Amino acid sequence: MFYKSKRIRQLYMVEIKCLVGGLIFAIIGLILFSSGLIQSSKAVDGDLSKIIDVFKDSYVIYLLLGGMLTVMGLTMFGLDLVLLICAKNIKSISGITQEDIDKVADDEDSVLLAVSKVLLSKDFMVGFRCDVGAQIFDQVAFKYDEVKKIYGEHVKSAYGTTKYEITVEATDDNKYVLSTVYNSKYEMERVEDDIKAIQERIG
Numbered sequence: 137m138f139y140k141s142k143r144i145r146q147l148y149m150v151e152i153k154c155l156v157g158g159l160i161f162a163i164i165g166l167i168l169f170s171s172g173l174i175q176s177s178k179a180v181d182g183d184l185s186k187i188i189d190v191f192k193d194s195y196v197i198y199l200l201l202g203g204m205l206t207v208m209g210l211t212m213f214g215l216d217l218v219l220l221i222c223a224k225n226i227k228s229i230s231g232i233t234q235e236d237i238d239k240v241a242d243d244e245d246s247v248l249l250a251v252s253k254v255l256l257s258k259d260f261m262v263g264f265r266c267d268v269g270a271q272i273f274d275q276v277a278f279k280y281d282e283v284k285k286i287y288g289e290h291v292k293s294a295y296g297t298t299k300y301e302i303t304v305e306a307t308d309d310n311k312y313v314l315s316t317v318y319n320s321k322y323e324m325e326r327v328e329d330d331i332k333a334i335q336e337r338i339g
Contacts, residue, residue, distance in 0.1 A: 138220060138224070139234065139237070139238055139241070140238050141237075141238050141241035141242050142242065143241050143242055143246075143248045143255070144237070144238075144241050144248075144255070144264070147248075147250075147253055147264050147266075148220060148223060148264075148266075151216045151219050151220055151223075152216075152220070154212055154215075154216045155212070155213055155216040155217060155220065157209075157212060158208075158209045158210065158211070158212025158213030158214075158215075158216060159209065159213050160209070161205050161206075161208055161209030161212065162205070162206050162209030162210045162213060163209070164202075164205055164209070165201075165202045165203065165204065165205025165206030165207070165208070165209055166202065166206050167202070168198050168201055168202030168205065169198065169199060169202025169203050169206055170202070171198050171202070172196070172197070172198025172199040172202055173198075173199065219273050222273040222274060223264070223266070223273045223274065223275065224275075225273075225274045225275065226262075226274070226275045226276075226277055227274065227275070227276045227277070227312065228276070228277040228278070229278065229279075229282050229306060229307070229308055230278075230279055230282065232260055232262070232277035232278075232279075236260075236277075237255070237257075237262055237275075237277065240257040240258065240259075241255060241257070243257065243258070245257070245258050246258070247333065249330040249333060249334075251317060251326040251327050251330055252302055252314075252315040252317055252326075252327050252330040252331075253265070253266065253315055254302070254314060254315055254330060254334060256333065256334065256337050259279060259280070260277055260278060260279045260280065261277070261278055261280065261314075261334065261337065262275055262276070262277040263275065263276045263277075263302070263304075263313075263314035263315045264315075265313060265314070265315060265316055266316070272316075276304070276312045276313070276314050278304060278306060278312075280337060280338050280339065281307075282306050282307045282308075283304055283305075283306060283307075283338050284305045284306060284307055285304070285305040286302065286303070286304050286305070286314070286331065286334055286335060286338065287302075287303055287331075288300055288301065288302045288303070288327065288328075288331050289301060289303065297318065298318075299316055299317065299318050300316070300317045300318075300324065300327060301313050301315070301316050301317075302314045302315040302316075302317075302327070302330075302331060302334075315330075
């Protein structure tokens with residue numbers, strides 16, 4: 137079961153829409169492909185010598201278009217389904233769960249930093265990491281007293297683009313990437329404010 141919180145679902149709205157869109161494409165593709173297959177079967181009617189004539193007719197459009205839409209739709213659906221499943225993977229020193237996050241996500245004193253995709257609740261914070269380039273989709277949750285240091289730095293991705301990572305040094309002496317933001321002028325202005333907001337919560 138995915139998150140019930142509207143705030144958190146909003147973070148994954150693109151992926152959810154692509155998931156639904158992929159399923160719709162696949163269904164339309166299967167309908168077109170099946171229609172073309174049925175019509176071509178009737179046209180051939182057991183006479184294999186008529187197969188070439190089928191490909192000259194309009195049936196081939198149904199077969200090709202249906203096949204393409206089916207493959208494209210299933211690919212979209214599969215990728216976004218895997219992404220949403222992986223997004224439920226939570227790393228937490230103190231064992232913060234999806235249920236714990238869901239309970240506080242829509243509280244009045246909880247703040248969602250939309251650019252950095254970090255949720256600040258009364259007792260803990262959660263980073264919803266979505267690094268498309270590195271194919272990393274997970275969550276990192278910390279109680280505020282588990283954070284020794286938090287900072288941001290520019291990092292070169294494997295594809296040559298520059299991304300900005302908000303990193304946490306935790307009390308278990310490990311470093312965790314709380315958030316990944318791909319650079320744009322607007323986002324970089326906002327992400328600095330986000331880091332300040334996080335630091336204020338940590339105290």
